[in-house]
Amino acid sequence: MNVKRLFGTILTILGIIGLIYAAVVFANTGGGVRDIKALTIYGILGIVFFIAGIGLVKTTKDES
Template sequence: MNLKRIFGALLTILGIAGLIYAAMLFINTSGGTREIKALVIYGIFGFIFFLSGINLIRTTKDEA
């Protein structure tokens, strides 16, 4: 298996975890400034990791 695909899968899993954590913060937030900053940060990083992992998996060619 290609190292780029493994790294892409790892980034995708981290991105999904970040998005799930941001969703949990969104559900449990009371509206404090610190909570909203954490929600935005985890959401943005999760989205970036998810998209970069999917893109890395998709663009890597299989070479046998």
């Protein structure tokens, strides 16, 4: 397996975890400033990691 594909898979999984955690924070939010900051940070990082991971997996050719 290619190292770029492996790194893309890891980034995708981290992105999914970040998005799930952002959803949990959103579901348990009380509306405080700290909750909104955490929701924003984890949501943006989750989206960035997910998109970067999917992009790496799609563009890396499998040369075995």
